[in-house]
Amino acid sequence: xxxxLLKYGLARRYPARRQFPPERPLKPVYDIVxxxxxxxxxxxxxxxAKQWGLRNVCVLDKGWIAGGNTGRNTAIVRANYLTxxxxxxxxxxxALFRELSQxxxxxxxxxxxxHLTLAHTDAALRTxxxxxxxxxxxxxxSELIGVDEIRRLCPVLNLSEEARYPVLGALxxxxxxxxxxxxxxxxxxxAAADMGVELHQHTEVTGIRRQGDRVVGxxxxxxxxxxxxxxxxxxxSSSRLAxxxxxxxxxxxxxxxxxxxxxxxxxxxxxxxxxxxxxxxxQTPRGELVMGGAVDGYPLYQQRSTLDFKETLMSDxxxxxxxxxxxxxxxxxxxxxxxxxxxxPVMGETPLANYYIDAGWGTxxxxxxxxxxxxxxxxxxxxAVPDLLRPFALQRFDSFRQLGERGAAAVGH
Amino acid sequence: MKLIPCPLNGLRNAExxxxxxxxxxxxxxxxxxxxxxxxHVFHRDNRAGLVREWWLHVPSGYWFxxxxxxxxxxxxxxxPASELFAKRTPVGPxxxxxx
Numbered sequence: 001x002x003x004x005l006l007k008y009g010l011a012r013r014y015p016a017r018r019q020f021p022p023e024r025p026l027k028p029v030y031d032i033v034x035x036x037x038x039x040x041x042x043x044x045x046x047x048x049a050k051q052w053g054l055r056n057v058c059v060l061d062k063g064w065i066a067g068g069n070t071g072r073n074t075a076i077v078r079a080n081y082l083t084x085x086x087x088x089x090x091x092x093x094x095a096l097f098r099e100l101s102q103x104x105x106x107x108x109x110x111x112x113x114x115h116l117t118l119a120h121t122d123a124a125l126r127t128x129x130x131x132x133x134x135x136x137x138x139x140x141x142s143e144l145i146g147v148d149e150i151r152r153l154c155p156v157l158n159l160s161e162e163a164r165y166p167v168l169g170a171l172x173x174x175x176x177x178x179x180x181x182x183x184x185x186x187x188x189x190x191a192a193a194d195m196g197v198e199l200h201q202h203t204e205v206t207g208i209r210r211q212g213d214r215v216v217g218x219x220x221x222x223x224x225x226x227x228x229x230x231x232x233x234x235x236x237s238s239s240r241l242a243x244x245x246x247x248x249x250x251x252x253x254x255x256x257x258x259x260x261x262x263x264x265x266x267x268x269x270x271x272x273x274x275x276x277x278x279x280x281x282x283q284t285p286r287g288e289l290v291m292g293g294a295v296d297g298y299p300l301y302q303q304r305s306t307l308d309f310k311e312t313l314m315s316d317x318x319x320x321x322x323x324x325x326x327x328x329x330x331x332x333x334x335x336x337x338x339x340x341x342x343x344x345p346v347m348g349e350t351p352l353a354n355y356y357i358d359a360g361w362g363t364x365x366x367x368x369x370x371x372x373x374x375x376x377x378x379x380x381x382x383x384a385v386p387d388l389l390r391p392f393a394l395q396r397f398d399s400f401r402q403l404g405e406r407g408a409a410a411v412g413h
Numbered sequence: 414m415k416l417i418p419c420p421l422n423g424l425r426n427a428e429x430x431x432x433x434x435x436x437x438x439x440x441x442x443x444x445x446x447x448x449x450x451x452x453h454v455f456h457r458d459n460r461a462g463l464v465r466e467w468w469l470h471v472p473s474g475y476w477f478x479x480x481x482x483x484x485x486x487x488x489x490x491x492x493p494a495s496e497l498f499a500k501r502t503p504v505g506p507x508x509x510x511x512x
Contacts, residue, residue: 239459250455252434253483298432301461301483308414308428341455397455398448 019190020065020199026222027198030058032380033218033227035205035241036234037061038070039181039366040358042188042199043373044231044380049195051374052381057197059189060220062204066185069235072303072335073366074258074290075181076271076282078115080142080173082131082408085391086344087138089371092388094175096370106187108179109285113270115176116154118320120165120276127407128171135173145172154270158320165276165319176271178282178290184369208245208355215245215355229354229380236301236336238346238359247351249359250397251338254295255302256363257309259332261324263287277316288330291317295337295363305332337362342402343409347376347392348385356380357394364409418491419470420477433467435459436478436497463489 079090119125135142207219273280346360415427479491
């Protein structure tokens with residue numbers, strides 16, 4: 001054992017590094033106010049300070065850091081989307097994720113597993129082929145594979161032709177990965193705070209002050225602050241905050257549930273998704289199976305779990321892995337998701353000139369954390385929306401230019 | 414299993430129902446600008462709290478109105494659409510040969 005380590009063992013105070021600075025009073029004026037201290041908001045704050053030198057920035061949250069959907073997703077990262085706009089966007093995100101542990105000096109436990117989207121019908125095979133071709137065209141590694149190749153990648157999967165819905169093929173996406181979601185928010189928060197960004201938890205926005213079509217300030221339960229620009233990144237509460245700012249969104253809020261099993265020995269390397277059976281599963285480094293399915297059947301602002309969800313999810317999962325029937329569920333939870341009509345997010349400008357939005361992330365927001373933060377920071381710093389984000393503008397609905405991503409986002413997450 | 418009150422069939426399993434979205438005023442499609450049409454088709458109040466929605470009982474094909482609380486997940490009242498809408502919205506041309 002190194003002698004240096006003994007020193008800490010004998011010392012009265014362990015010199016643990018404080019992750020975030022103690023909370024300070026709110027200042028009356030900030031250059032930029034970011035509402036929502038989830039992964040997206042914190043990433044935007046980090047890139048504002050790092051890339052654009054803007055440090056008079058505060059991040060507000062009515063709860064705590066990463067207490068919303070950032071800590072409630074199933075932590076899957078992939079870029080095998082359907083629309084060219086989507087693939088380009090998520091490909092940049094995957095590239096940023098790969099370097100993130102180094103960049104933030106915080107281990108995000110990024111683990112590339114490969115991502116299998118199983119096809120049980122001819123229609124699903126066709127979509128898989130379509131996605132593979134779009135992906136390859138844009139330099140993203142994806143391939144339509146047959147049952148023999150699936151068996152090689154995931155020998156434990158039930159590939160019997162006697163199954164109720166036999167597997168016909170799969171879209172295989174080797175860069176598909178999982179990561180530790182909390183670590184990403186904490187890493188961004190710590191790095192941003194080190195550069196002078198202020199984090200204010202338990203600070204709820206209660207009103208948006210406007211002058212004409214400009215935002216001049218934000219009212220909170222701790223007082224009013226003025227700002228030159230503001231960003232809302234509050235998945236699950238997007239419509240409520242937008243209503244305070246005075247506009248409506250093409251969003252309905254629906255719970256998305258998930259659960260994990262008791263820890264098992266490592267047996268499942270790839271992430272397995274079945275859109276036809278409405279389920280997906282991956283095994284964490286701790287050995288727990290992370291399992292989820294489609295969103296609930298009706299809009300709700302509640303993070304409750306239901307038995308119905310688990311009954312339907314398990315009946316589908318046991319089709320794929322019959323030997324799991326004795327395994328117990330360890331934890332269950334839900335997040336509330338912003339569902340858009342076209343299954344694509346909403347990023348960029350709003351009807352207010354200096355108020356920007358990052359919303360509509362439905363069930364697929366985690367994987368976009370770095371790229372969204374980086375590009376929203378660029379938007380806030382320059383006042384111009386980068387080309388990568390333009391197709392996702394809120395205005396696309398007014399001009400009927402939706403970005404249909406349902407085939408790749410509905411259950412895949 | 415959650416139970417939902419249907420004005421026609423009484424309390425039934427939630428699985429038998431589909432939510433049809435917020436009740437909104439029916440616009441006059443012939444007079445609407447594209448932006449107003451987009452507001453009607455895509456944008457929602459998406460309120461946290463008391464909402465009034467269309468619901469469908471799938472097995473009986475019966476559409477009705479329900480009032481519920483999206484914060485507490487409670488159904489407060491459900492009733493036939495005729496309580497809200499005195500007359501049917503005409504579909505197609507208003508008069509024969511009016512196309």
